[in-house]
Amino acid sequence: MKEQYAQIIEAIGEDLQRPGLQDTPSRAAKAMAYLTKGYEQTVESVVNNALFPSDCSEMVLVKDIELYSLCEHHLLPFIGKAHVAYIPNGKVLGLSKIARIVDMFARRLQIQEQLTVQVAETIERVTGAAGVGVIIEAKHMCMMMRGVEKQNSVMKTSAMLGSFRDQQATRTEFLSLIR
Numbered sequence: 464m465k466e467q468y469a470q471i472i473e474a475i476g477e478d479l480q481r482p483g484l485q486d487t488p489s490r491a492a493k494a495m496a497y498l499t500k501g502y503e504q505t506v507e508s509v510v511n512n513a514l515f516p517s518d519c520s521e522m523v524l525v526k527d528i529e530l531y532s533l534c535e536h537h538l539l540p541f542i543g544k545a546h547v548a549y550i551p552n553g554k555v556l557g558l559s560k561i562a563r564i565v566d567m568f569a570r571r572l573q574i575q576e577q578l579t580v581q582v583a584e585t586i587e588r589v590t591g592a593a594g595v596g597v598i599i600e601a602k603h604m605c606m607m608m609r610g611v612e613k614q615n616s617v618m619k620t621s622a623m624l625g626s627f628r629d630q631q632a633t634r635t636e637f638l639s640l641i642r
């Protein structure tokens with residue numbers, strides 16, 4: 464990627480030899496590799512078997528998980544937070560793993576809708592939960608810095624699986640807890 468970033472900088476019309484830019488291609492390549500490191504992770508490596516037997520059948524919620532992703536259309540950041548809840552069904556997931564699952568999918572080229580569904584389906588698959596709810600709210604730099612240039616719009620997406628889809632009371636509890 465270093466070579467390609469050098470080409471981009473030249474295409475912009477900049478002087479690659481000026482001191483401030485000399486190391487930029489390798490820095491930018493390193494940064495991009497970091498921002499997309501989710502491609503090198505798998506659900507299994509991230510969860511690391513941190514699943515614990517439990518007879519808890521009440522809602523578990525982790526809210527305000529900050530996320531940084533890149534939109535797949537412009538490669539510009541979208542930044543926001545995820546709220547993730549599930550109803551355990553025999554086992555609970557290590558708390559940090561919920562945030563790690565969000566990060567793994569966020570650190571890829573994404574659209575917000577797909578990110579939301581991927582997190583929900585993964586929590587459901589890994590835990591066998593009776594229900595999962597995920598809400599993501601984010602601001603997209605491609606809508607702020609360029610294009611339509613709207614500074615205050617926030618995109619909210621949700622994915623509701625199992626009892627979160629079927630039971631109004633569960634969904635209402637989730638929504639009131641994140642408010």
Ligand SMILES: Nc1nc2c(ncn2[C@@H]2O[C@H](COP(=O)(O)OP(=O)(O)OP(=O)(O)O)[C@@H](O)[C@H]2O)c(=O)[nH]1
Nearest residue numbers: 534535536537573574575576603605606609610611
């Ligand atoms: N649904 C969805 N759209 C997104 C997301 N991130 C960026 N986009 C949109 O992707 C669309 C791409 O539209 P195009 O018309 O192909 O590209 P563009 O000419 O750069 O569009 P503008 O942003 O309207 O200038 C834009 O409407 C973006 O706002 C996302 O996470 N979800």
Ligand SMILES: [Zn+2]
Nearest residue numbers: 534536537605
């Ligand atoms: Zn975009």
